[in-house]
Amino acid sequence: MTPALAVKSESEFSPAQATPVVFVVDDDVSVRESLEAMIDFAGLRAETYACARDFLGRPRAMVPNCLVLDVSLPDLSGLDLQNLIASERTDTSIIFITSHGDVATTVRAMKAGAVEFLTKPFDEQVMLDAIRHAIECSRVALREEAWMQSIRDRYASLTCREREVMTLVVTGLLNKQVGGELGICELTVKMHRRQVMRKMQAGSFAELIGMAWKLHPDRGGRAKSDSGISGTTGA
Template sequence: MTNATENYPDSGAPTVHVIDDDPCIREALDGLFRAVGYPVRTFGATVDFVASGHHHSCGCLVLDVFLSGLNGLDFLAQFAGKAASMPVILMTGRADIPMAVRGVKAGAIDFLPKPFAVRDMLDAVASAMAKDAAQRAERARSQQLYDRMATLTGREKEVMSLVAKGKMNKQVAFEIGLSEVTVKIYRGKAMRKMGARTLADFVLMADRLDLRGGSPPPDCA
């Protein structure tokens, strides 16, 4: 049976997700986070969190280390490879240095001993939420670039890749067997489609798309 409570369950707003098998801790954190305006979801076990589907949500995760069933550290090791990089704050009443090191290596951004100061928890969550927002913004920018790249023809991608490697129009033309004028036309079309206002922007976009690694096969469009 799932021990979960949800506030604003239909909201897409960044949410604090809490996993702790102590109902008193869950209730206390639920009240604390709601008091400062965060949507909250609480769970009594990691399996409930995963079953809810919210491990792909935006926000952060406040995770107890010592849980019945799969403990927090083992779950974090699995979670890091499956979830969408949700920042994780670990908490425990039996903290030690090796445990903290293991938690950080597994991807936690903070480690709070119980009992923790309210200010420390709120500061940790604020940092986690800021990191989540930055990660989501970066993913959105990357997706926008990939969407734009999908509009390029094979030849335009090839020209973009070669330009990103520092080749001049004349060199690109020689390498792919086109005239320099035609290369300039392809480059101009690619820059417009990518939204690159300058050659420097164009090269940076190619770097983010990892187009320097090799030229995509042209479709001669």
């Protein structure tokens, strides 16, 4: 997340403040029951599933959440489930558990984004610490997603001309240069620029550049490095 926008993004959106849920997917009923009891006792909400496909049938949770996932399952393996939800449930942090872990499996799981890999029987406090860490990761991901959606909505409210102006000004071009590129006068550029700042709800030009970088990393990234400015260029 762009540092200049971090405070705003964390305070402006609320999905990440909802009650967290911990999903448990394990074909061993005794493991599911013991984990559910532990999670409930810790003041969190648990949902348990005996197989991967049962969990996949559950709609995505739009609250902070994590998944305690057994590596070996009767239908899909834990690693297969991890791959399936990687793109659609980016806010779901995964804690793998296994009775017979090996280095290769652990490395594969961690490289794919798992936050922890624990071997049964695991220490209760270690598991709770892992769950709390995973939920915090999920909370951050949800805040980022909500913030990004807000930025996309603001950008969608711009007219075509305003988008053209925004694209050029964040590269560091002066208003006169932007006007030359678009075939409009400098005064018109200034008017569009004010509208862009207002509609994007940017508190500074540096913040607008940060938004452009998040929306279009290829163009926004160059804008920050090429502009050589701190927040007032283009007047």
